[in-house]
Amino acid sequence: MAQENCLQDIELYKKRSLSLKDALELLSGKWKLVVLLHLYHHGTSRFKDLQEGCVSISPKVLSKELQNLEINQLITRTVNNTKPVTVSYAITEHALEIEPVIMALVEFGMKHRVKITAA
Amino acid sequence: MAQENCLQDIELYKKRSLSLKDALELLSGKWKLVVLLHLYHHGTSRFKDLQEGCVSISPKVLSKELQNLEINQLITRTVNNTKPVTVSYAITEHALEIEPVIMALVEFGMKHRVKITAA
DNA sequence: ATACTCACTTTCCTAAAGGTAATCCATAAC
DNA sequence: GTTATGGATTACCTTTAGGAAAGTGAGTAT
Structure with a gap:
């Protein structure tokens, strides 16, 4: 037994x-979860919003990460009928499963900062 | 308001x-959380245990990761008085804060596998 | 015609991650 | 004396991540 x-x-x-x-x-990588956090907070976002929200990410890297997230079915990409063209990114239902991961990391990050600045 | x-x-x-x-x-990186998962499951472990438990990690990388974790106060390193010398690694109290992160990742990893093998 | 915006893409580059294989050192057993 | 063990370290190499800067192309405004 x-x-x-x-x-x-x-x-x-x-x-x-x-x-x-x-x-x-x-x-x-450095950026996937940061992109997802932005989407959790701000909902569906355009490329430019993400570029400004994820401070210091370059368009090249953002573009690559978005493609990767889309391939893995964590976000959707929608081209809007606006002028000039805009593109919307939204998290999928499946990506909602990642929220606990992100929130756990955020929690830990906060506690760690408190811990090391106290020491 | x-x-x-x-x-x-x-x-x-x-x-x-x-x-x-x-x-x-x-x-x-690839290994830090895997090392910590091993320590959560098996408790205080020796270098060799970790090398076998974290399948396919090389001694060089394991050594580097352990140093990094120790510097960040997530594990402790203890040299034992045995022959041949053994070294014990244990998680610190502070590292317990990381358990929710790991478990959330494990959960997501399982769900994701189910999701993509179903599709 | 020029300039501006959005959403990228391309090129170039550097630094870091991480793998392989060999080596090291102390001790102990055979 | 040779071999084995635990815990690494070293040298070498390849791959990848990711940053900087510039360019592209379609559409719009001035």
């Missing part, structure tokens, strides 16, 4: 470890 | 955005 629990625990660890690696690969 | 709420929201976003960037910088 104790052994069974132990085996189960090892399996659980392996499974979690793989899931973690999957998630890290998908969300790796 | 509506304007005040709006200003507050902008401030909130900026604060969150900075916290997120802090956290991302601290935890960036």
